[in-house]
Amino acid sequence: MTHGIAKRRVAVVGASGFTGKEALRLLAQHPHVEVTGVYSARSGEASAAETYAGALREPVSASLDLDALGTNDAVLLCAPHEASATLVPQLLESVPLVLDLSAAYRLRDAAMYPRFYGFEHPAPDLLEERVYGLTEFAREELRNTRLVACPGCYVTSVLLPLLALRDAGLLTDDDVIADCKSGVSGAGKAATGVTHFASVHEDFRAYGVGTHRHEPEIREQFASDRVYFTPHLLPIFRGILSTLHLRADGDANSVREALRTRFEGEPFVSVLDKGLPAVSEAQTSNRCVLGVASHGDRIVVVSCIDNLVKGASGQAIQNLNVALDLPETAGLEPVHAAIPGWR
């Protein structure tokens, strides 16, 4: 019991991966959560050694025991998409709240899964039921759900400003260019020919134009097929910088003011008074930092997040807090709040 709040029991599945470790790092400082178990795909000591030891409170469990997981208040599922697609319905038989970090339940349209993810969706009914957990736009729904599909990392950086401007009625056009760059941790821990150090170091490339899985997710949420998304691989470990080129009814000042009005009081979204943010302003925090500039007849919005925090485990914990009626910033305290003049 901390400050009169009983500790909630939370297990992490996929704890030896990048997002799972990040979840453990954050949950280790969460005053109202007890990590009851950590699980990965493989068994034995290899997983234990790889799991972020500083955050562990309990021994590593070798294999998933679905019945034992039922004693938890929630499970954070940090597994690959296809594994999550199968695990979610099994977990829901005993666990009251599942927060899935994969894309397995993000898209409403089951027909998109064979096309973009290479598998038939095993539980299309749950695509109707799940809550899409972009926290700032989903608080009411989050309080009444058992399944949260946490948004993609690039998608979070794009949707936060885009949905705010759409809701403010400021966009004159749904044609948006989203030019996005991510650190290599966005691809998970398994190195590929493109993501290993020798390929990434001192290099920079675009990839997945017209085929990246985050494009249908952005388009579905923004309800427009005219968002053109180009991801790039940055030679850094963590962080996303997304540059949005859009058309708005007003200049940079009015767009900035609209964003500021929408996110006033939000603990994790900051709008800069002037200038554009750098990735370092968001790295390791749950912040999304926004900056606005004019460019001819377009507005440029730059949005920075940490892909492993606001783009994954941080947002999942923010959703967990809302869903379990805990203080929303618990375990995610915004460090910048203490810095004068940094909003």
Ligand SMILES: NC(=O)c1ccc[n+]([C@@H]2O[C@H](COP(=O)([O-])OP(=O)(O)OC[C@H]3O[C@@H](n4cnc5c(N)ncnc54)[C@H](OP(=O)(O)O)[C@@H]3O)[C@@H](O)[C@H]2O)c1
């Ligand atoms: N990386 C990011 O920035 C990011 C952002 C948002 C969302 N996501 C999504 O979050 C999920 C995890 O991403 P990640 O980057 O952390 O991946 P990762 O580094 O590749 O880790 C994957 C984790 O899942 C475990 N796993 C694999 N197959 C499993 C199975 N069948 N059952 C249970 N656990 C299994 C792995 O265990 P072993 O170690 O034993 O193999 C490992 O712990 C993915 O769906 C990814 O798309 C990632």
